[in-house]
Amino acid sequence: ETGVTQTPRHLVMGMTNKKSLKCEQHLGHNAMYWYKQSAKKPLELMFVYSLEERVENNSVPSRFSPECPNSSHLFLHLHTLQPEDSALYLCASSHTGGTGGRNGELFFGEGSRLTVL
Amino acid sequence: KQEVTQIPAALSVPEGENLVLNCSFTDSAIYNLQWFRQDPGKGLTSLLLIQSSQREQTSGRLNASLDKSSGRSTLYIAASQPGDSATYLCAVSGNTPLVFGKGTRLSVIA
Numbered sequence: 001e002t003g004v005t006q007t008p009r010h011l012v013m014g015m016t017n018k019k020s021l022k023c024e025q026h027l028g029h030n031a032m033y034w035y036k037q038s039a040k041k042p043l044e045l046m047f048v049y050s051l052e053e054r055v056e057n058n059s060v061p062s063r064f065s066p067e068c069p070n071s072s073h074l075f076l077h078l079h080t081l082q083p084e085d086s087a088l089y090l091c092a093s094s095h096t097g098g099t100g101g102r103n104g105e106l107f108f109g110e111g112s113r114l115t116v117l
Numbered sequence: 118k119q120e121v122t123q124i125p126a127a128l129s130v131p132e133g134e135n136l137v138l139n140c141s142f143t144d145s146a147i148y149n150l151q152w153f154r155q156d157p158g159k160g161l162t163s164l165l166l167i168q169s170s171q172r173e174q175t176s177g178r179l180n181a182s183l184d185k186s187s188g189r190s191t192l193y194i195a196a197s198q199p200g201d202s203a204t205y206l207c208a209v210s211g212n213t214p215l216v217f218g219k220g221t222r223l224s225v226i227a
Contacts, residue, residue, distance in 0.1 A: 002162065002163075003177045004160075005144075006160075021214070033214065040219075041222075042121070042216075042217040042218060042219050043206070043208075043215075045214055045215070045216075048214055050135070056214075063182040071221055072191070088158075090161065092161075102148040102210060102211070102212070103148070103149075103210050103215065105149075105151060105163055105166045105213055106151060106161075106163065106208075106215060107163060108153075108160040108161040108163075109160050110159055110160040111159065113158070
């Protein structure tokens with residue numbers, strides 16, 4: 001138990017569906033992250049929220065839309081995805097940093113395994 | 118742009134052996150370096166965090182060292198056990214959030 005909880009753990013969706021991934025952290029951190037993990041590739045940073053404000057998105061396609069309503073919750077809204085978007089999506093949080101780096105220790109959730117048909 | 122490389126990509130050792138995993142990074146202006154463990158289909162578990170001003174950190178059978186000037190870190194695992202089998206990832210934080218290597222997949226054979 002890392003203090004970061006992701007739901008759902010597994011998701012299968014068609015290319016025309018709309019779904020959301022949810023992340024919740026119970027660590028009192030002020031920065032939250034979405035990472036994508038594909039086979040044979042390093043983890044790719046998608047979005048960073050620091051103090052609930054998004055300040056970096058790393059050129060992620062607009063079919064991925066993040067939302068951070070407060071410092072404990074982070075969502076990733078998905079719509080009209082492509083099969084190549086199938087991957088493990090990991091949420092993380094840290095005590096400091098976020099946007100400009102210099103982050104404290106990162107704690108990850110178990111991930112949401114997404115399959116796009 | 119920071120790049121992180123981990124060698125070897127995969128490693129298989131007999132139980133009880135001591136082993137070293139390597140991590141190198143191209144930009145030495147880092148804030149900290151973190152080692153993680155990932156089991157198949159699972160998230161990442163933080164093992165050790167080394168601040169840029171530190172040379173090493175220890176936790177149980179694990180020891181991580183950092184040589185910032187040469188852009189290198191090593192993770193030493195003593196007396197390996199089958200339960201240590203996992204993928205080990207290295208990540209560095211500098212002026213951008215964590216940049217990850219591809220990991221080393223470790224198998225410890227009983």
